Amino acid sequence: MLTLIAIVSTAGGAGRSTVTAHLAAQLAHAGRPVAVLELDAQNAIGALLGLRKTCETGVLSSGVAPDGWRAVLRDTPAGVPLLPSGRTSVANLSAMAQWLQGDVGGLRRQLTAVGLPDGARVLIDTQRLPDAIALAAVAAADLVLGIVPVTTAGYVTQPDLMTACDGRVQIVPNVAAANSSLNNDLLNLIQGRGGDAVVPVRIHRDIAVGMAAANGVTLAKAGDGSQAALDFIHLEAWLQRAMDVGEGSEGTARGGTRR
Numbered sequence: 001m002l003t004l005i006a007i008v009s010t011a012g013g014a015g016r017s018t019v020t021a022h023l024a025a026q027l028a029h030a031g032r033p034v035a036v037l038e039l040d041a042q043n044a045i046g047a048l049l050g051l052r053k054t055c056e057t058g059v060l061s062s063g064v065a066p067d068g069w070r071a072v073l074r075d076t077p078a079g080v081p082l083l084p085s086g087r088t089s090v091a092n093l094s095a096m097a098q099w100l101q102g103d104v105g106g107l108r109r110q111l112t113a114v115g116l117p118d119g120a121r122v123l124i125d126t127q128r129l130p131d132a133i134a135l136a137a138v139a140a141a142d143l144v145l146g147i148v149p150v151t152t153a154g155y156v157t158q159p160d161l162m163t164a165c166d167g168r169v170q171i172v173p174n175v176a177a178a179n180s181s182l183n184n185d186l187l188n189l190i191q192g193r194g195g196d197a198v199v200p201v202r203i204h205r206d207i208a209v210g211m212a213a214a215n216g217v218t219l220a221k222a223g224d225g226s227q228a229a230l231d232f233i234h235l236e237a238w239l240q241r242a243m244d245v246g247e248g249s250e251g252t253a254r255g256g257t258r259r
């Protein structure tokens with residue numbers, strides 16, 4: 001059985017794609033079966049996973065039916081199989097939203113048909129909430145990771161994130177800057193408001209993230225010992241614990257992580 005993990009945010013540029021790519025790469029590095037599904041029209045996550053060329057065809061492209069996703073699955077230099085969005089259009093996006101809304105189990109069914117290894121974690125990169133496709137991913141997911149940048153925008157939009165995810169979100173603070181007292185105050189506010197929905201790991205603002213993006217090398221592969229690389233090691237370890245607890249109760253991760 002696959003574990004679906006939706007990566008969402010209500011703040012733009014929060015770091016959804018960054019967290020998706022580096023967390024997936026860290027899972028692969030730890031020997032865990034993993035894949036990325038890109039439900040974002042930007043069609044850009046391939047670059048973070050090391051692909052040099054834009055993926056022309058993907059799950060959001062015209063002519064690719066949901067039961068044809070296996071044909072667009074790609075290997076990446078990061079060692080993470082990718083179902084890219086591919087080039088898309090408004091019409092394709094709204095068709096996908098309609099399909100997902102009308103067939104709640106459809107996303108899991110089509111991912112299962114792709115033939116990923118049993119037990120694979122499928123990290124789903126999404127467009128910024130509110131977005132119909134992202135909400136469908138949240139509804140289908142076993143675990144929802146909400147990326148909240150430790151910024152004023154992140155703090156201001158945090159309640160919308162928690163509401164949109166119906167209390168099921170686990171919040172990952174991103175771009176934390178420990179050397180800034182303003183940033184630390186914001187982090188305290190985000191943690192205070194989120195309570196135990198906030199994961200006990202934060203991703204620091206780190207130039208290594210931009211360098212990794214520019215070089216198309218994930219932090220797990222770079223092995224540069226950066227703060228962000230360490231953060232993703234901790235996030236992966238937290239995720240494994242959360243999944244183990246979830247899978248031990250009621251047989252599904254969803255049971256253990258629903259709030």
Ligand SMILES: Nc1ncnc2c1ncn2[C@@H]1O[C@H](COP(=O)(O)OP(=O)(O)OP(=O)(O)O)[C@@H](O)[C@H]1O
Nearest residue numbers: 012013014015016017018175203204205206209210
């Ligand atoms: N922890 C971090 N440290 C430094 N830079 C970061 C960090 N996280 C994200 N960034 C940078 O912030 C920018 C936005 O990140 P990203 O593209 O992952 O966000 P997103 O939520 O996917 O945005 P979009 O709304 O465009 O899809 C990128 O340039 C990325 O390199």
Ligand SMILES: [Mg+2]
Nearest residue numbers: 016017040042
């Ligand atoms: Mg993105």
